[in-house]
Amino acid sequence: MRYISTRGTAPVLTFEEAMMTGLARDGGLYVPESFPQFSADDIASMAGLTYEDIAFRVMKPFIGETFTDQEFKSLIAKAYAGFGHAARAPLVQLAPNHFLLELFHGPTLAFKDFAMQLIGQMMQAALARSGKRITIVGATSGDTGSAAMEAFRGLSNVDVFILFPHGRVSEVQRRQMTTPADANVHALAVDGDFDDCQAALKDMFNDFDFRDEVHLAGVNSINWGRVLAQVVYFFSSAVSLGAPHRKVSFTVPTGNFGDIFAGYVAKKMGLPIERLVVATNQNDILHRTLETGVQQKQGVTPSISPSMDIQVSSNFERALFDAYGRDGAVTAQAMADLKDKGVFTISQGAYDFLKDTFNSGRASEEETLATIGGQLDICGELLCPHSAVGVKVAQDFLGETPMITLATAHPAKFPDAVEQASGIRPPLPPRMADLYDRDERVTRVANDLPAIQAIIRERRAQ
Ligand SMILES: *Cc1c(COP(=O)(O)O)cnc(C)c1O
Numbered sequence: 001m002r003y004i005s006t007r008g009t010a011p012v013l014t015f016e017e018a019m020m021t022g023l024a025r026d027g028g029l030y031v032p033e034s035f036p037q038f039s040a041d042d043i044a045s046m047a048g049l050t051y052e053d054i055a056f057r058v059m060k061p062f063i064g065e066t067f068t069d070q071e072f073k074s075l076i077a078k079a080y081a082g083f084g085h086a087a088r089a090p091l092v093q094l095a096p097n098h099f100l101l102e103l104f105h106g107p108t109l110a111f112k113d114f115a116m117q118l119i120g121q122m123m124q125a126a127l128a129r130s131g132k133r134i135t136i137v138g139a140t141s142g143d144t145g146s147a148a149m150e151a152f153r154g155l156s157n158v159d160v161f162i163l164f165p166h167g168r169v170s171e172v173q174r175r176q177m178t179t180p181a182d183a184n185v186h187a188l189a190v191d192g193d194f195d196d197c198q199a200a201l202k203d204m205f206n207d208f209d210f211r212d213e214v215h216l217a218g219v220n221s222i223n224w225g226r227v228l229a230q231v232v233y234f235f236s237s238a239v240s241l242g243a244p245h246r247k248v249s250f251t252v253p254t255g256n257f258g259d260i261f262a263g264y265v266a267k268k269m270g271l272p273i274e275r276l277v278v279a280t281n282q283n284d285i286l287h288r289t290l291e292t293g294v295q296q297k298q299g300v301t302p303s304i305s306p307s308m309d310i311q312v313s314s315n316f317e318r319a320l321f322d323a324y325g326r327d328g329a330v331t332a333q334a335m336a337d338l339k340d341k342g343v344f345t346i347s348q349g350a351y352d353f354l355k356d357t358f359n360s361g362r363a364s365e366e367e368t369l370a371t372i373g374g375q376l377d378i379c380g381e382l383l384c385p386h387s388a389v390g391v392k393v394a395q396d397f398l399g400e401t402p403m404i405t406l407a408t409a410h411p412a413k414f415p416d417a418v419e420q421a422s423g424i425r426p427p428l429p430p431r432m433a434d435l436y437d438r439d440e441r442v443t444r445v446a447n448d449l450p451a452i453q454a455i456i457r458e459r460r461a462q
Helices: 014-021 040-042 052-065 071-083 112-130 144-154 173-180 194-207 209-212 224-240 258-268 284-291 318-325 328-341 347-357 366-377 385-396 417-422 430-436 450-460
Strands: 004-006 030-032 091-095 098-102 133-137 157-165 185-190 248-253 273-280 292-297 343-345 361-362 405-406 441-444
Touching: 004 014, 014 224, 030 040, 030 224, 030 318, 040 052, 052 071, 052 224, 091 366, 098 224, 098 385, 112 224, 133 144, 144 157, 144 173, 144 185, 144 273, 157 173, 157 194, 157 209, 157 450, 173 430, 185 194, 185 450, 194 450, 209 385, 209 450, 224 248, 224 258, 224 292, 248 258, 248 385, 248 430, 258 273, 258 318, 273 284, 273 385, 284 292, 284 347, 284 361, 318 328, 318 347, 343 361, 361 385, 366 385, 366 417, 385 405, 385 417, 441 450
Parallel strands: 098 405, 133 157, 157 185, 185 441, 248 273, 248 405, 273 361
Antiparallel strands: 004 030, 091 098, 292 343
């Protein structure tokens, strides 16, 4: 399997290269040259398998020669061994034809663990083979940073530095980043906001001397390896509900479009999915795009579902590339317009494709809070605010076909909003109940590129 860029001019890469590279040199995102096809029999034969076995079957056609079967199975086993649920991604029922896919049983209680844990194992295995070391630097508004630190801590060929805005993440999120004791992971609290952290990260990638000196690598949500790992639970949950003999639909709380794009990939591979519903909070650029055919940036208004507070949705470019019949030049032009003018209009043909492929809806803050309280009354489930956005939007699409809404985080990760909505302050699961007692280790740093770079140079293992 070979990987091409959505902007058409970057080198064609193998799976290993695409995973290690992240963003393509032409500014595009890597996608597989074609989608492997699974027959109804292939899908039917997944019934009753473990999550790990389904993961192996689903991802195997994408990884080419990067790992032997034996090696790949063992990386998958290690990735999910630390999850707090034997099913890894269990389904619970909310209503007669509405199911919740709990993706929050990983070490940091959010769905990002599914991809990050696996990419940690895959990168370490590839690096150990080549004898190379890399420095991963990430910027986070909360969930990505802790998931990366948990995934890479203690791995011998990787140093991890996570920039987060000082004083602007929740206490649980901060503690998850400041309490891992391993010497190769470093939490940097930047005196600035999330945009400052992201800008510093971008500047580091554009500083080619620094980039080469520290062997800089990224694990943000545009990394193809992360998207791939997320395809698996679309299969595992659909098969549990009777696929391929019965169709299912999915509603996905969406920010950067990574998780919903993984659902699209599953559908392209042959999984019988009726609807893929994009659920946004009040920062609804994706919903507006699908309603109007025009993508227009607006400011970000902070919400109670902060992991979906985005101005630009980076993985949308992958869907756009397919909508434009995989024309890299047209995709590049649209992205340039978005960057320079803050807006672009999707051509009629591409818009028809997107309307056929995705549905969408948005939930206001009030609706999100009401959904958390309401679901507790109706079925006893306590939802995190992101999952509640999904459940609210899914209501408009319930019908004959079973609907699976993705629960992207554990309610205990967002205790203030959940308590406000339900009167219940959700406790952390017992396996991490001591989070508030663990020692914190964090370096406060000025919002200043040379200062941040100096810390990275000094702290990384040579
Ligand atoms: C990252 C995140 C999302 C959004 O996922 P995307 O793949 O960026 O669309 C939703 N909910 C939670 C809890 C997250 O951490």
